Amino acid sequence: MPDIPHDLTLEDIARMAGVSPATASRVINNRVGLRSKARERVLEVVAETGFQPHAAARSLASQRSYVMGLLIPAPASTILTHPNVLQLAEVITQACQEHEYLLSLFLMGSDADERRILPKITRKGFIDGLIVRGADDRSSDPLLATLSATGMPLVSLGRPTDLPHVSYVAADNMTAAYHAVAHLLNLGRRRIGLLVGSLEPYASQERLAGYRKGLAERGLPVDEQFIAVGGMSESSGAAQRLLQQRPDALFMPTRMAPDVLSVLHAARLRVPDDIALVGFDDLPLAQQTDPPLTTVRQPMAAMGKQLVGMLLDIVAHGAHPPRHVVFAQELVIRQSCGALSLDDRWRTAAG
Amino acid sequence: MPDIPHDLTLEDIARMAGVSPATASRVINNRVGLRSKARERVLEVVAETGFQPHAAARSLASQRSYVMGLLIPAPASTILTHPNVLQLAEVITQACQEHEYLLSLFLMGSDADERRILPKITRKGFIDGLIVRGADDRSSDPLLATLSATGMPLVSLGRPTDLPHVSYVAADNMTAAYHAVAHLLNLGRRRIGLLVGSLEPYASQERLAGYRKGLAERGLPVDEQFIAVGGMSESSGAAQRLLQQRPDALFMPTRMAPDVLSVLHAARLRVPDDIALVGFDDLPLAQQTDPPLTTVRQPMAAMGKQLVGMLLDIVAHGAHPPRHVVFAQELVIRQSCGALSLDDRWRTAAG
DNA sequence: CCTCATCATGGAAGCGCTTGCACTATATTA
DNA sequence: TAATATAGTGCAAGCGCTTCCATGATGAGG
Numbered sequence: 227m228p229d230i231p232h233d234l235t236l237e238d239i240a241r242m243a244g245v246s247p248a249t250a251s252r253v254i255n256n257r258v259g260l261r262s263k264a265r266e267r268v269l270e271v272v273a274e275t276g277f278q279p280h281a282a283a284r285s286l287a288s289q290r291s292y293v294m295g296l297l298i299p300a301p302a303s304t305i306l307t308h309p310n311v312l313q314l315a316e317v318i319t320q321a322c323q324e325h326e327y328l329l330s331l332f333l334m335g336s337d338a339d340e341r342r343i344l345p346k347i348t349r350k351g352f353i354d355g356l357i358v359r360g361a362d363d364r365s366s367d368p369l370l371a372t373l374s375a376t377g378m379p380l381v382s383l384g385r386p387t388d389l390p391h392v393s394y395v396a397a398d399n400m401t402a403a404y405h406a407v408a409h410l411l412n413l414g415r416r417r418i419g420l421l422v423g424s425l426e427p428y429a430s431q432e433r434l435a436g437y438r439k440g441l442a443e444r445g446l447p448v449d450e451q452f453i454a455v456g457g458m459s460e461s462s463g464a465a466q467r468l469l470q471q472r473p474d475a476l477f478m479p480t481r482m483a484p485d486v487l488s489v490l491h492a493a494r495l496r497v498p499d500d501i502a503l504v505g506f507d508d509l510p511l512a513q514q515t516d517p518p519l520t521t522v523r524q525p526m527a528a529m530g531k532q533l534v535g536m537l538l539d540i541v542a543h544g545a546h547p548p549r550h551v552v553f554a555q556e557l558v559i560r561q562s563c564g565a566l567s568l569d570d571r572w573r574t575a576a577g
Numbered sequence: 578m579p580d581i582p583h584d585l586t587l588e589d590i591a592r593m594a595g596v597s598p599a600t601a602s603r604v605i606n607n608r609v610g611l612r613s614k615a616r617e618r619v620l621e622v623v624a625e626t627g628f629q630p631h632a633a634a635r636s637l638a639s640q641r642s643y644v645m646g647l648l649i650p651a652p653a654s655t656i657l658t659h660p661n662v663l664q665l666a667e668v669i670t671q672a673c674q675e676h677e678y679l680l681s682l683f684l685m686g687s688d689a690d691e692r693r694i695l696p697k698i699t700r701k702g703f704i705d706g707l708i709v710r711g712a713d714d715r716s717s718d719p720l721l722a723t724l725s726a727t728g729m730p731l732v733s734l735g736r737p738t739d740l741p742h743v744s745y746v747a748a749d750n751m752t753a754a755y756h757a758v759a760h761l762l763n764l765g766r767r768r769i770g771l772l773v774g775s776l777e778p779y780a781s782q783e784r785l786a787g788y789r790k791g792l793a794e795r796g797l798p799v800d801e802q803f804i805a806v807g808g809m810s811e812s813s814g815a816a817q818r819l820l821q822q823r824p825d826a827l828f829m830p831t832r833m834a835p836d837v838l839s840v841l842h843a844a845r846l847r848v849p850d851d852i853a854l855v856g857f858d859d860l861p862l863a864q865q866t867d868p869p870l871t872t873v874r875q876p877m878a879a880m881g882k883q884l885v886g887m888l889l890d891i892v893a894h895g896a897h898p899p900r901h902v903v904f905a906q907e908l909v910i911r912q913s914c915g916a917l918s919l920d921d922r923w924r925t926a927a928g
Numbered sequence: 929c930c931t932c933a934t935c936a937t938g939g940a941a942g943c944g945c946t947t948g949c950a951c952t953a954t955a956t957t958a
Numbered sequence: 959t960a961a962t963a964t965a966g967t968g969c970a971a972g973c974g975c976t977t978c979c980a981t982g983a984t985g986a987g988g
Contacts, residue, residue, distance in 0.1 A: 233701060235974055246938045251976060258936065265936095282636035282702035283974030286943045291633065292697075302663035306861060312653035319684050319694075328697045331682035333670050343670075346643075346679045350584060351633035351944085510657060586944055597968045602946060610965065634944030637973045702974085929988105936983075943976085949969090956963070 239277050243267040293328045295353040301335035317530030348376040355379035355537040360386050379540040381533050387428050393549040395532050397524040399429045402555035403436025406504050410475045419452045419473035480505030483515050498564030517561035585628050594618040644679045646704040652686035668881030699727040706730035706888040711737050730891040732884050738779050744900040746883050748875045750780045753906035754787025757855050761826045770803045770824035831856030834866050849915030868912035
């Protein structure tokens with residue numbers, strides 16, 4: 227038989243240290259004065275035994291679980307095409323640790339999952355708060371509405387346009403698109419096309435607005451033929467129409483880069499000589515394309531910290547008033563835009 | 578002020594239904610007979626109020642949290658190159674739901690994470706059991722050893738060769754490689770090369786063994802020059818040496834496919850005419866290459882179900898004796914191996 | 929040396945649920 | 959109908975911790 231380590235309780239630890247459970251608890255949770263014999267003895271015993279308080283008991287008594295949740299409402303296949311979700315998870319895991327919190331991830335691939343998972347996640351005493359990768363993908367998000375109604379402390383990554391009382395952290399897509407277009411204009415491009423997968427996401431609308439603003443500011447007209455909605459490889463008439471306009475620059479989602487490149491290649495267009503390319507999101511992919519892709523990049527680490535900080539604040543002080551924080555984005559200059567220096571790097575102004 | 582929904586307790590529910598808390602609890606947990614007035618009344622009240630029992634209180638009293646953990650000991654960047662981890666997470670999430678369990682994912686990108694996360698995860702009363710994506714990547718896994726020592730119910734995906742007492746579910750890489758080689762031999766290939774990233778992983782060793790066995794069975798000698806360890810794009814002498822042998826078939830990790838294809842393309846070798854290709858893992862990538870890649874595929878859904886089933890069994894009946902289950906793999910025939918029919922599909926025998 | 933403020937400590941009451949035990953209502957059989 | 963088995967229910971005791979409150983120890987000021 228293997229030697230199963232005896233499951234100690236706080237009472238055992240207290241007895242071994244010659245103090246009361248109350249004191250042991252306070253020591254373990256850093257609640258007593260620093261100069262104390264009792265404190266030292268308890269810490270000694272804890273170190274020796276490797277004691278960890280029972281999670282459920284602690285949660286029940288303190289009404290805190292010291293666990294945050296990150297809800298990823300997308301099937302695994304989607305996560306692969308939007309890999310910054312993973313980076314987000316990593317960053318948030320880190321940020322939680324800095325506050326002695328643990329982060330649990332929940333994958334929710336389908337509506338069926340939603341029905342089964344949500345009630346369990348929103349149970350009292352399970353997690354203290356929830357971060358949801360929200361409304362970047364759809365402008366109206368019933369999931370966030372549902373969650374918000376449960377009273378669970380909540381922060382959304384991405385702005386849920388129809389839920390003003392939900393706190394969120396978002397990237398300033400409008401300004402980022404504006405700066406990207408300005409950059410292309412500065413490089414002498416004049417026939418700049420915009421390619422988006424869909425205009426439903428609020429993020430896409432912001433980018434379109436930034437694009438328009440960039441052109442308008444220079445007094446350039448916006449030709450609707452230069453705005454293509456839908457994939458490049460799809461038989462989307464819009465994309466074809468766009469190419470027929472002979473654009474000298476293209477602003478597009480990074481994940482479409484391979485398709486776009488192969489289409490341009492087939493059309494014997496050289497990048498960036500004949501046509502400059504700028505991507506929306508700085509996916510790892512951007513560095514692997516040929517030529518490497520100039521892209522807009524969200525400050526994920528900072529956004530992750532902000533999300534966690536806000537959530538902790540909401541857990542401690544309630545969700546009112548809602549907090550809204552918008553982060554400026556970076557433009558990472560690589561070869562595809564035709565800028566001269568590789569090291570040249572240029573930031574958008576704070577939103 | 579917003580109307581915060583009053584937090585109900587089981588006692589409230591019981592009172593509203595006119596029964597004792599004990600009965601209410603039993604109804605909610607399906608512990609009483611189906612034909613009972615009390616039962617109906619309780620269910621009614623629960624439905625009306627949307628009551629969910631307090632997670633911590635339930636865990637404390639029942640010594641069960643009804644949560645399983647899936648530990649992913651890799652940084653986000655690694656997950657992207659091994660996307661089947663995500664599929665695994667999805668499959669396991671599903672399997673857990675079928676048993677009224679919830680799955681929490683934990684990302685552990687660094688050793689620092691390990692030190693901070695592990696003690697919290699292994700706390701009593703937090704999760705009932707843990708699935709670890711284990712030793713496919715390293716033959717000796719200190720993480721599994723540490724976890725195993727905590728007494729936490731544990732199942733590994735991948736065989737941890739140095740921990741015979743740890744239960745695991747694994748794929749039969751040896752047989753799969755053997756069958757893949759046999760398949761290539763059946764197609765008339767004789768100069769079959771093997772490309773692996775490293776021989777440290779036990780999985781790679783198994784594949785090598787299967788490769789050797791496949792050749793040996795036909796009485797063919799194994800030329801060590803045909804075995805290349807390391808990446809294709811790296812300046813690995815082994816890979817160059819392998820190509821100089823003019824192989825007519827290559828067996829390799831799927832994630833190396835793009836590199837390999839571009840090298841072959843540069844060498845003006847046609848796939849599959851001049852050289853046939855078979856991959857190790859059926860990543861989504863395999864369908865996007867040109868030509869689409871014939872690969873070995875793990876039965877992820879079945880393995881996920883098995884992992885969860887075993888873990889539940891261990892939670893209920895203890896970890897002794899350890900359970901070991903090995904799954905046969907499929908060979909998914911696509912164009913890269915030069916087999917005639919696309920629909921031809923052929924399975925390895927059970928291991 | 930004594931009084932009063934200050935701080936560390938212990939006692940004990942929960943946190944909200946599950947479950948063993950004892951008991952009562954109902955069903956079964958003679 | 960009485961005797962017995964059976965299912966349904968309630969009581970109350972925890973599960974292992976935190977924290978309010980009261981008490982004892984300690985140190986400062988008179």
